[in-house]
Amino acid sequence: MTTSYQLKRADFIFKYENDWEKILSKCISRTPQELINELISSELKGRGGAGFPTGLKWKLAAEVVDATKYVICNADEGEPGTFKDREILSMVPYKVLTGMAVCGYVIGAKEGYIYLRGEYFFLQPELNKAIREFEYYCKGINLDFTIRIFMGSGAYICGEETALFESMEGKRGEPRNKPPFPSSYGYMGKPTVINNVETLAHTYTIFKYGAKRFYDLGVQYSRGSKLFSVSGDTPKPGIYELELGMSLADFVDEFGDGDTKAVQVGGASGFLVPRKRFDETAIGFQGKLTGISLPTGGSMMLFNSSRSMFNVLDNYLEFFREESCGQCTPCRVGCQQLLMGIKAVKRGEKNAKYLDKLLRLTETMKLTAKCGLGQSVANSFSSIVENFREEMIY
């Protein structure tokens, strides 16, 4: 086992630092280009799960010429098993606000929004207080940047960036066609940078300690640290900041209860990894280490041998059937068919071969659904059905 596989803790995000004023002032004394370069060389990738390079995202939006641009912090943390953004916003909101303001400075945006998950309404008063203080300071240093909270209404799909814009514009939260991408056509049709809460918090670390400090963490293609929301059959559920690139085996050694049968990486839209593949699975963004490498929004659900994987899948599919926006055929009808299908197989109404037809259906969903939600239903379905086929039937 190589060293890059070891599980290493990090402590940046939640470290108490009361120097945000200094960091912000320092950032706006640099040129936007310098800041973009700093971000690019840190190789920070989006922490919402998709892993798009953050520096590139800012650069693209900065290059578009438009008097009105927006910075949006995606705090619609809806993926089952994820609860890190909530903690960031309640413990270290200034890091996020600073990240937003710096982004605004870099791309030329004067308005920022935090799209806050509806269920997180209780964060609003404290967060607003922080925002007021933050804006007051911005005014003091002549940085024209305001931040508003926009409350979501509880739809999972609104975490998808274009659906989020639609929701903010007062429309039904449904994904748009892509392209155009947000960097040129986002909120109100204007160039927009939309970043996950954690991503913005990481930019704070990078701007404070420099790109190298961040880059030195993690492994190739997956630099830096990341928050993991650990739940399920574990003696120590909670949020942990770990360097990327660790193997799942190490992770389970640390967090498992000794009887871990499988780990769902990345929430309901992620993959289920069975015990036999713990060793070869690394948690990171891309590129093969020795086995597969999984991107993740940070949700890690551990299941021990007392769990029925049928029930797990049934639960996910219930979720997707309800949370699909109902727009495109593959996702709207597909999720329903998958759910009905596994139930029918379990009850013996359909024979086991029907699972293969369902797998074919997930392949179609992956290829043709309009947005990431519909495309990623296939992930958990195929990884569970392929690895625990027996449990689906008997």
Place this chain on the structure above:
Amino acid sequence: MINITINNKVIQVEEGTTIFEAAKQHGVLIPHFCYMENVHQIGSCRICVVEVEGGKTLMASCVTEVKEGMIVHTNSERVRDVRKVIYELMLSDHPKECLSCWRNQNCELQDLGNLIQISEFRYEGAKSKDIIDTSSPSIVRDSSKCILCRRCVTVCNDIQGVGLMNPHHRGFSTFIGPSEDELLGESVCTNCVQCVLVCPVGALKEKDSTAIVWEALYDKTKTIVVQTAPAVRAALGEVFGYEPGMLVTGKMASALHELGFNYVFDTNFAADLTIMEEGSEFLGRVKNAITAPGKNDVLPMITSCSPGWIKFIEHRYPDQLSNLSSCKSPHMMLGALTKTYFAEKMNIDPANIYVVSVMPCTAKKFEITRPEMFNNGLADVDAVITTRELGRMIKDAGIDFRNLPDGEFDSPLGLSSGAADIFGTTGGVMEAALRTVYELVTGRELPANNLHITPLEGLDRIKTAELKIENPLPEFSFLAEVTVKVAVTSGLLGAAELLNEIKKGTSPYHFIEIMGCPGGCISGGGQPRPVNDAIRTKRLEAIYREDEGKLLRKSHENQDIMMLYHDFLGVPLGHKSHELLHTVYTRRSKN
């Protein structure tokens, strides 16, 4: 120009073209479903997906623009495979009751299944919605058949600006319609029924009135009178396989006689009458505005022939109701005259007369239920059937339409001018009115190219024209040197635009023609499917051909109209006219 490769063929297309259009231009037809040319940009059905080399997923070709060097495969194994799966998914949430469905053999879902060679249903499943809403006099909505293509949403929101049809709920429970407990019949629906024209399946249909018409036809104690609107004759042929734009006036009259109607009248007669009444009303308003401002001088005056438009203004701009002409729509006028003038003349008890209107319009089905449209307890018109319904009745009766001889309309409510014919198309009412008004005012013929006011023709959303009055007759001297400004729009989005101007006080017009459906009655909600701009244009040309083919082209020269005034009505806007031909409007709630 951009170079792309489609199915190994290198082609050049313009920048901004979608893959779907690019393929079509070069002879590659991609199976599609929810796509509507130029307007529908949602890409929701996913049937038209294609493989773009280098892409992780397949792309919906109807919304993806071409890029330089793109290599596209429209019929690879993967593409054909997923297309079938998606189709089967659609079908798994659709009742398979094709034989009893009104759209059987005229259904885009059936056509698509046939096209992509579906031979099995792998995914049987639950049905999501079973809302059947029959509350509206014009539309029946059967959600169980809806496959959520959202064309109706696009039409209702982006073209008509009514905003009633929308998706509700999420996931598999999503349904399209007014909000959860709202019934169409109690909503702001204008009954324009453009949504029915675009529905690919049987989820939206007009409220069928053929049954009650058949019943009336079988009732030998009744005198059954039928009238047909100008736009019907320009589209009915399509039901019987004729090319769009074929005029079938004579065959239609014969078919109606064969169906057993005792009298076949022409709504065009009443269109001429409308011009007399509305033209006089307009001159009155202008005169007041110039000579005695402050009383009965509300300008611009807006036409009132389109009941979908009327319901729209009643809901959305109730403060502007006084801008509307008080004229009933032509078929209501004809209905009222049938049960008075005609009944008197023929010595028939009006209670025994049953009036059927054949209309391109479904809003007329609502219009005849309005309390203002009754006279002495008798409905002016008893039933409205659409062009489509008439087509079905003719087929049902076993009438060989294509081999019918040309028939004639019956007297005394059958003669009409070319001005009446053009009521069927956007701009027509205005042109017809100006032909008469100008001549009444100046004693000279309208100085226009073959009586056509070219800027008011065609399918543009808002069309305007100006007409300067020179050397008027002495009684109209107040109009000397006045430039009359007119505007024409069709479709309710354009109507809203003009109404907002009026509301703000910036409207420069004296007279506005508004039709509820884009293109006017020729593409009304009751016309044969499909309707697109090419077909609209052909029907429009047919209407103008009908006009130009007539010797009589001005309403005020119609001898039967003159006789009607002489024998019965007296003068335009007289006492009898007010009683029979004019109406009032109702303020309705905005939601």
